[in-house]
Amino acid sequence: GGARSAFWRQILAAVFDRPIATLETQEGSAYGAALLAMAGTGHYGSVVEACKAAIHEKQRLEPDPAAAQTYAKGYAVFRQIYPALRDTFQRIDQAR
Numbered sequence: 001g002g003a004r005s006a007f008w009r010q011i012l013a014a015v016f017d018r019p020i021a022t023l024e025t026q027e028g029s030a031y032g033a034a035l036l037a038m039a040g041t042g043h044y045g046s047v048v049e050a051c052k053a054a055i056h057e058k059q060r061l062e063p064d065p066a067a068a069q070t071y072a073k074g075y076a077v078f079r080q081i082y083p084a085l086r087d088t089f090q091r092i093d094q095a096r
Contacts, residue, residue: 006061014067022059 002008003022013020025031035050044050 009061010064011067013061013063015071017063017068017072019063020061021057022061024056024058025054 009020009022031054035044035054036047038044039047039050044053
C-alpha cells in the first residue's frame with residue numbers, strides 16, 4: 001500500500017526525522033519467517049548474517065530538515081494540548 005508511494009515515504013522520513021529505506025524484496029512476514037528458519041536450521045550462522053545476505057536496500061529517502069522541524073513543532077504542540085483534550089476525544093469517539 002502506502003510503502004509504494006515515494007511521497008508517503010518522504011513524509012514518514014520527515015515525521016520520524018530518519019531515513020526511510022525501500023527494500024528490493026516486496027515479501028513481508030513470510031520472507032522474514034523463512035530467514036529466521038534458515039538461521040535456526042544452521043543455513044546461516046545467525047539472524048544478523050541471514051539479514052545481511054538476503055535484505056538489500058533499493059532506495060533510501062533522507063528526511064527534509066525543514067519538513068522534519070515543522071512536524072516536530074506540531075508534535076510538541078499536540079503533546080502539550082493532548083492532556084486537556086483527551087476526555088473530549090473520548091466523548092467524540094463514543095458519540096459515533
